[in-house]
Amino acid sequence: MLVVLCLLFYPLCSTVLYSFTNKTLIKQSWSFRGFDNYIKVLADPAFGRAFLTTLLWTFFSLFAQILVGFSAALALKRVGNPVMRPIYRICMIIPWAFPSIAIALVWKWMLNGIQGYIPTLLMKLGLSKGMLQFLSDPGLVLPTLVFINIWFGAPMIMVNVYAALQTVPQDQYEAACIDGASSWQSFLHITVPHIKVVVGLLLVLRTIWVFNNFDIIYMTTAGGPAGMTTTMPLYIYDLGWTNKLVGRASAASIILLLFLIALCLIYFTLITYWEKEDQG
Template sequence: MKTPGRTLRSGGIRGSHLTRWIFVGPAMLVVICLLIYPLLSTLIYSFTNKTMIRNAFDVVGLKNYIDILTDKEFYTAFGHTLLWTLCSVLGQLIVGFVGALALNRVRSRIPKNLFRILVIIPWAFPAIATAMTWKWLLNGIYGYVPTLLQNLGITQETLQFLSDKNLVLPTLIFINIWFGAPLILVNVYAALQTIPRDQYEAAQIDGASSWQSFRYVTAPHIRTVVGLLVVLRTVWVFNNFDIIFMITGGGPAGASTTMPIYIYDTGWTGRLVGKASAASILLLLFLVILCLLYFSVINRWEKEDK
């Protein structure tokens, strides 16, 4: 019985460093090609005056970063991004969390399964289909929603949801909440299924109210899952490009321009690759700091649960 163990440790799969690298190598190659190389190239370009017009470029040091940090449009886009991310993630969390709690109370299997299927519809369609549908519904000339609101007497005139600078960002936030809330709902609902029923029964025997059962039984079991969802959704929404670009393109007059749109306009419209790279690095640093704060809180929760 001991001989096979020695064989494995000395020259078998466990003990062979070459075999380990053979298994890990392809994954590392993918990471290098898809993550490390673009990141390093972006970092290098951020210190140069590289453009899309000519191949030659020179090192300019911190000039791109100084130009970005003194650009009013950068701060406007960054402010839009913070508002877009905060309201979207908070709205998705509230809608998804409340929906999951409500769905968890449904006992009939058929309505529950039917609702779970319907709630995934926003994720079943490509982003371009979602964007074009909402763009048609909210169009200020022939859109169904503005026309319906006017016909019902709710509004005196046709609302310009996508061309009014005061309405466009709240409208996009609403669309993003509609799009992202199902992900929160499904994951929170799955986490709720892991809570032992006997803990609720014990809380009822002790005379706990519904709020106390939620606070001391439900919340501690699902807070780590919710925390990870908030981290993932924050990064995803902060970097979201397709929905805004396909619906408004950052307009009107920059009222819905977020950081991804700003970087796109700088790099592709302005052809300033170096400046766009510097903005990308600043965005990355902000998200890294934000994620570190998130994970510090989640790690503290995990230590408390042990």
Template sequence: MTLLASKAAPPVEQAAPARKTLARRLVPYGYLSPTIVLIVVLMVVPIVMVISYSFRDNVIVQENSVFAGFANYTKVLTDPDFLVAMKNTAIFITVSMVAHLVLGLAFAMMLNTQLLSGVTKAIFRIVYILPWLFTIAVIAVIWRLLLDPSGVINYVLHSLGLINQSVNWLGDPGMALWAVTFINIWSGYPFFMISLLAGLQGIPNDLYEAAAVDGTNWFQRFVHVTLPQLRPVIISMAVLDLIWTSQQFALIWMTTGGGPLNTTEMLSTYTYKQAFSEYEFSTASAAAVIVLLLTMVLAFFYVRQQRER
């Protein structure tokens, strides 16, 4: 018996280090578990529920919903209002992204120039970054007052003789989309400016000095030195801006509500109206899934670009 006990002891001694190794490997997952639980509860579960709703009919409104297959997706994709929202969203995000890039780069280069003193640069930085400090609600209220037919914008233009009568910028079907796009550009360009300014300050001066020695002018240095060095930042910011702008809701809802005559209807406002105005939660879920897929395409290109960097 003693001999058998002595032979059985070593496996018990070997099991203890194995348990310690397993416990050591599980420690990182213990630290990550609160975040994982939050992601599952706040993201994964709602997304799965919305996807399931999109394949059923009369969800939430009625207790016994029935499986509808792709009927909700067919209804959404053939809805003229959805197609108008798709077109408006494409125009809105494309124009906003291009304008954000151009204005952000222009102001960033102005703040990075050696021709201005430090005090002047500090003043301009405060002025340029002001639009980014306001919340969307404040921005919407300010611009609704400014663009009102009796507002400051019409008064100034009328005083300069540029218009003969007041323009209802947010109520005119021909002007509303461009008005909200302008507001979005105004509120979003500081983020581009700050990011591009950081990129400009990270470009070595040796590159500019070498280009100057080769006899290049400022435009050639901008094309062959500045832009290539800023390319990773520009691509990352452009993709992120497309994702963020495509999900813009508060600004549109608080300025025009998608009107007039659906001229400012976006995918976000269309989905909201389907859910909380029409109470078509199945259709709203299908529209939300379509928006999710479009956003995932943009996110894929962003992640791929980051990996290449």
């Protein structure tokens, strides 16, 4: 109870309280302003851009992470060599084992538009006319960050889906094979029903984590160029710490929290429906 009170209840209550005040980091005194912060945040064009960027960042990251992680888990399950299977598994989980700061700095070094390894290689191979500016070109920067996030997050999906695949009864595959079912039919009618709840829960967790992701973007582009990669966490950080507007940053945080709660309710409704469908 003490842990819950200190780490969850107090911060949440204080954020809700400050969202209705004009509290700043410059002066100690503050007063209630009602919904003034919420109105100002929702009317801010930077909020709309940050929210749209966050939606794009989350959707494409999640879609590709699920696709790559799911495919990797299915491929790993088909490896029959007992010696190579754990080696493949370790190699595929390496990106997830690295700390975020190491990932951001290494990718920033490799994608550097002046002497980065990847732009230099692409230019020498004749695939680009000059040094590509992956982290400063408005048309490349967000897809580049999404790619880095996919590389980082797909192993986590792979490990969990691979673990779920171990719970699928093998006799059902054998029965389907005897009945003449194709590999696609076995996957669709045996594999998917057994692991869809696990994938649904992974989708919930990854949606929250990716939506709130701060470190990789901040350490790679810091929201640039010209705010092209400013997501909601960076927008809230700029309001609270750069501009010292704690009240307005708290209001933006509560708006983000409400959106994620609504999204999670939709996810959990779907997962509950799947569970009832399996029981029925």
